[in-house]
Amino acid sequence: MAYVYQHKRLDIDEIFYVGIGDGADYKRAYSKKGRTKWWKNIVSKCDYKVEILKDNLTWEDACKKEKYYIKKYGRSVDGGKLVNITEGGDGFKSNHTKETKDRISNTLSNKTYEEIHGVGNAELEREKRRIAALKQWETVGDDAKKEVSNKIANTLKNYYKEHPEAKVQKEYKCPHCGKVASGNGMLRWHFDNCKQKG
Numbered sequence: 001m002a003y004v005y006q007h008k009r010l011d012i013d014e015i016f017y018v019g020i021g022d023g024a025d026y027k028r029a030y031s032k033k034g035r036t037k038w039w040k041n042i043v044s045k046c047d048y049k050v051e052i053l054k055d056n057l058t059w060e061d062a063c064k065k066e067k068y069y070i071k072k073y074g075r076s077v078d079g080g081k082l083v084n085i086t087e088g089g090d091g092f093k094s095n096h097t098k099e100t101k102d103r104i105s106n107t108l109s110n111k112t113y114e115e116i117h118g119v120g121n122a123e124l125e126r127e128k129r130r131i132a133a134l135k136q137w138e139t140v141g142d143d144a145k146k147e148v149s150n151k152i153a154n155t156l157k158n159y160y161k162e163h164p165e166a167k168v169q170k171e172y173k174c175p176h177c178g179k180v181a182s183g184n185g186m187l188r189w190h191f192d193n194c195k196q197k198g
Contacts, residue, residue: 176190
């Protein structure tokens with residue numbers, strides 16, 4: 001038989017996740033495996049407790065109840081309390097269907113890091129994404145790197161063709177050595193970092 005459970009953080013006595021599972025041992029409700037980074041972020045900061053909301057349900061009924069509770073409390077991506085990514089009814093699956101993946105993608109698309117992770121965690125998540133991208137880049141072969149670089153170059157070329165005004169960069173003059181140029185190199189090697197700075 002299936003059940004619906006919720007996780008409540010103890011520091012502010014607030015529900016932050018609703019889920020479903022099956023089996024008399026309530027294994028899924030107490031498991032930390034297969035959780036999202038948003039869920040893990042909360043439990044790394046505070047203790048929480050598990051509460052079984054509904055028990056002895058068919059799987060279909062559990063899915064309906066999960067949807068009901070998620071809608072009732074609201075997801076954080078929609079301004080609510082829960083870190084649930086979907087609107088419920090999917091259950092725990094290690095491999096989501098394409099439909100579920102598309103739903104998750106649509107939920108998170110066009111949302112800022114601040115909206116998804118909260119203002120306090122946004123920069124940390126950006127840094128994690130940068131580090132992951134760099135690690136992935138290191139594993140890519142030379143041919144693949146060249147292909148990606150060409151794609152980026154072509155994308156920029158087409159963008160600047162359509163928006164020529166965007167290519168115009170502001171020129172800077174270093175107050176220490178007098179060099180005048182545009183681009184990030186000026187900010188990196190001159191001004192406070194200039195070798196001729198007294």
